Amino acid sequence: MEESASAQDVSWFAEQCDRIVRNIERLIRGKTDVVRLAVLCLAAEGHVLVDDVPGVGKTSIAKALASSIEGSMRRIQCTPDLLPTDITGVQIWNQDTRNFEFQPGAIFGNVVLADEVNRASPKTQSALLEVMEERQVTVEGTTFAVPRPFLVIATQNPVEHGGTYDLPEAQIDRFMMKMSVGYPDHAAEVEIVANRSAGQSVLDLQPVVSSADVLRMTSLVRRVHLTPAVVDYIVTITAATRRLAELRLGASPRAGIALAAAAQAHAAADGRTFVTPDDVKALAPFVLAHRLLLRPEAELNGVTAAGLLDSILASVPVPGRERAYR
Template sequence: MEQQQAMQMLDHIRRNMESCIFGKKEEITWMLTALAAGGHVLIEDVPGTGKTQMVKALARSIGGVFHRIQCNPDLLPTDITGVSIYHPKEEQFVFRPGPVMTNILLADEINRATTKTQSALLEAMEERHVSVDGISYPLPKPFALFATQNPIEFDGTYSLPEAQLDRFLMKIKLGYPDADSEKRLLLEPGAGRSADSLSAVASVDDILEIQRITEAIHLDNSVADYMISLIRGTRKHSAILLGASPRAGIALASCAKAFALQQRRAFVLPDDVKAVAPLVLGHRLYLRSEARMQGATTISVLEEVLRQIPVPVGLER
């Protein structure tokens, strides 16, 4: 697959998703950015805004295996990873795979699961395999976790551990649809069709090729220096208690490349970095209590850091 074909394939997936997801063009772009970069996504918003529908639309569009976990306090780690069960006829333990053995895993309302169960996903997210009874089982390729969560102020929710948040490539919020899109859902019969009715317009092999091409997008030294300055700037800011990690820098580069590909370019610009930075870094920063009391947010502080970093000019193509 050539770069032009990869761009066209992403366009096909986008149009397929937009046929059942209205008024969310930007959010669909971010989902495809994460898919092309090979990372995981945390989707946070209030109930009823289409979080689950969005992930199902993406999964249906690319084919492959799709599993969904409905998280709740009773969910056990083995309900996700799988379990070894003794088989009397064979006189040995047989591994029964859990729903994590899939290409696209939807963990619905992940912050309603206990911290122990949430942590069971860490190995799968980072290492792309799971360990059961001391044996490691590789996950299918590609593998991506799309987790949805309600705001933590809602009843029955648990905050995700910092280590797990850092393993999500991006965190996005859907928000409510615009008035025209919401009106369309009310007036047009069948306009809001289910994602289950979508047909695949790409294959898992196509996605692996897109990820390979994304990785090869050119990143100029000056843009890499710009990213490093941004990452280090978050660690020095007086309002930030915990700045971006080296993993965050790698994620920023991956997402900037994937976004550049969708902009039909073979190289990354500083504007690509600025576009993806809030979604890549926002959930990785922790503010000091005094800054939060003064009304600061991670996004507002990040925007301040971005304004302070000089933008490189005269990039090589």
């Protein structure tokens, strides 16, 4: 069993998070919460689904994050004619060596942007299932590990449905978090326009942490203390979603694991060596809401997954201080 994180460890972790966020905010203005969530997801070894209208910085966030961590970025422009092998790679016969050689696909990067992911065919979308869960791809019976750190940031446009395919439940469940960027406020938008007019771009960003630092951060997240009471609190929340009559699908055990890891990263970013119920509550809307599938009649009645989750969080008893922190 790994040694628990020390106060010095989490202080270092919080400093690295702040450095990455500040660096990205040189380009992405007024979106501190969104940027911070993406960094936490990277540290917790999750993946991010960004659902928002065009032009609000979804792609820029992915590029800026890759530039900030000294990592490689690969972009997959998802279209109906995209093939699974374009993502995973393919074995090619080398006439000179008389052997098959593996040509890696677009998934082999530290930060992978799957742009407009719902435009890819279901068959192609399924090529992401293994790699997002196990960080490896299997091509013709041979397994190849992707580089670490590894983060998939997928985007989709909620207002345009022509030529798109709904993400299957198995795919949705592999995204640790779902978020929206939203429009910036007036002052932030003025800065964005001025900076872009002056020629500032993602290319101007320099790495502020190394890939080795990010790997240390992911290792440290796992060592942030989770008391049995907090684990029980997480499981009680996820199990409660499965009993709601308004839902045809509640949160899976994978959702509980993701919520625990996200809460650990959130605690470390706040400089704490232990997770509190407040960490769980803060991350639950981003980790759980997109996994809750409503029944059609509930949607017609105006019920939302976010509203149901708020009700659950309000009704589930919060562990007392002594139980939660020991």
